[in-house]
Amino acid sequence: MAVKIAFIGAGSTIFMRNIIGDVLHHPALSDAKIALMDIDRTRLEESELVANKMVASMGVAAQITTHTDQRAALAEADFVVVAFQIGGYKPCTVTDFDIPKNYGLDQTIADTLGIGGIMRGLRTVPHLWSVCEDMLAVCPEATLLQYVNPMAINTWAIGAKYPQIKQVGLCHSVQGTAEELARDLDVSVAGLRYRAAGINHMAFYLEFEQRLKDGSYRDLYPALKTGYEEGRYPTATGANARCPNYVRYEVMKHFGLFVTESSEHFAEYVPWFIKSHRPDLIEQFQIPLDEYPLRCEEQIADWAAQAEALRDAPTLDVAQSHEYAATIMNAITTGAPAVIYGNVPNSGQIPQLPMGAAVEVPCLVDGNGIQPTVVDDIPPQLIAMMRTNINVQDLTVQALLTENREHIYHAAMMDPRTAAELDLRQIRKLVDDLLTAHGDWMPDWVGGKTGGPTT
Numbered sequence: 001m002a003v004k005i006a007f008i009g010a011g012s013t014i015f016m017r018n019i020i021g022d023v024l025h026h027p028a029l030s031d032a033k034i035a036l037m038d039i040d041r042t043r044l045e046e047s048e049l050v051a052n053k054m055v056a057s058m059g060v061a062a063q064i065t066t067h068t069d070q071r072a073a074l075a076e077a078d079f080v081v082v083a084f085q086i087g088g089y090k091p092c093t094v095t096d097f098d099i100p101k102n103y104g105l106d107q108t109i110a111d112t113l114g115i116g117g118i119m120r121g122l123r124t125v126p127h128l129w130s131v132c133e134d135m136l137a138v139c140p141e142a143t144l145l146q147y148v149n150p151m152a153i154n155t156w157a158i159g160a161k162y163p164q165i166k167q168v169g170l171c172h173s174v175q176g177t178a179e180e181l182a183r184d185l186d187v188s189v190a191g192l193r194y195r196a197a198g199i200n201h202m203a204f205y206l207e208f209e210q211r212l213k214d215g216s217y218r219d220l221y222p223a224l225k226t227g228y229e230e231g232r233y234p235t236a237t238g239a240n241a242r243c244p245n246y247v248r249y250e251v252m253k254h255f256g257l258f259v260t261e262s263s264e265h266f267a268e269y270v271p272w273f274i275k276s277h278r279p280d281l282i283e284q285f286q287i288p289l290d291e292y293p294l295r296c297e298e299q300i301a302d303w304a305a306q307a308e309a310l311r312d313a314p315t316l317d318v319a320q321s322h323e324y325a326a327t328i329m330n331a332i333t334t335g336a337p338a339v340i341y342g343n344v345p346n347s348g349q350i351p352q353l354p355m356g357a358a359v360e361v362p363c364l365v366d367g368n369g370i371q372p373t374v375v376d377d378i379p380p381q382l383i384a385m386m387r388t389n390i391n392v393q394d395l396t397v398q399a400l401l402t403e404n405r406e407h408i409y410h411a412a413m414m415d416p417r418t419a420a421e422l423d424l425r426q427i428r429k430l431v432d433d434l435l436t437a438h439g440d441w442m443p444d445w446v447g448g449k450t451g452g453p454t455t
Helices: 013-024 041-058 070-074 088-101 114-138 151-161 173-185 221-229 246-255 279-284 291-312 325-334 380-402 406-414 416-421 424-441
Strands: 004-008 033-037 063-067 079-082 143-146 166-169 192-199 202-211 217-219 338-345 358-366 369-372
Touching: 004 013, 004 070, 013 033, 013 041, 013 291, 013 325, 033 041, 033 070, 041 063, 041 291, 063 070, 070 114, 079 114, 079 325, 088 114, 088 291, 088 424, 114 143, 114 151, 114 380, 114 406, 114 416, 114 424, 143 151, 143 325, 151 166, 151 338, 151 358, 151 380, 166 358, 166 369, 173 192, 173 202, 173 221, 192 380, 202 380, 221 246, 246 380, 325 338, 325 358, 325 369, 338 369, 380 406, 406 416, 406 424, 416 424
Parallel strands: 004 033, 004 079, 033 063, 079 143, 143 166
Antiparallel strands: 166 338, 192 202, 192 358, 202 217, 338 358, 358 369
């Protein structure tokens, strides 16, 4: 019987193309029933066109349907992929950058932590909960493959309210960073062996090795550390040309291990690199302020040309991406084992971190589903760093679960980057300004224009 895959947020055509293209490369999935769902009919039609061209180009038997009704798309699904951005680049992301700027609070990406990540979490989690409600009604045994930021807040919130949902949060930072480091070291990524664990966007390589010709393995950390000290790393090529990894190498120098998320992300998760009174740090570590809005503008400009090319092409070359979604679907469907890095609610996988928090660990996937492994040897200084981010995630999730506006302020006040720049009253006023500006994008319980003293 053909597998059914529901893709919620399929108007993200390029990402849909990557995921569904990967799916079609697996024989066990090539006849899948694929339900594409989005509220934007124009983007949905573009995705439908691209998906059907991929099916025709590969000569497979997959069937594509489109839906603007979420529950109809989810009915009897085996797998549910979610990839949406509530509020979009405009107006919500622009708001998340512009209003903090009035307070002297600069950001780089603002989608995972910080004041921007908190606001995105408040907008996003209720919609993910609605997906879970519909799944329980029409596909309760389906596996939820969640690609939405803020990943850790989302995964934690789903696990807290809907523990019966089989879910995993997916990110490409672990495998993507391995490729970057292989480029710096001038070694083959295929010859790497590594083990990483932590929280999303703050996991660290506990082991990072290269397979030698005699079958033994060489620890690559000495080469990374020496290369940074001698100024040979990081390189600024390819994807890192605009945002070289000085922040991550500097963190490795002081904390011992290399983090699996980009420098532009990581710089705003900690208090050490972005300070309004220290512009020298921005220059020294080449931190790209306002990087996400710049990327959005570039992607919007590129998309028009890409969409036209995809519409006009009689056939499509369906390349495989390095996302995990299709690998997971194939492993569960066929029973053929695979190992991925996934974000799951902590039930002891990292005993050093709070139960329920979203942790990123190696996971075995086979016919029994997604089985996260235990990692209990993360160095204490890195656990301490993760807890500074978990504090913010926890308070944001608590705000959503209890509908308590005060916890939104508490989350922002505990954020490392925000607290390094603003005092308590400024943070409270900033949160009020953002909640007011976002208006109906926020949950109804947020309400009102102010939550307390500001002067």
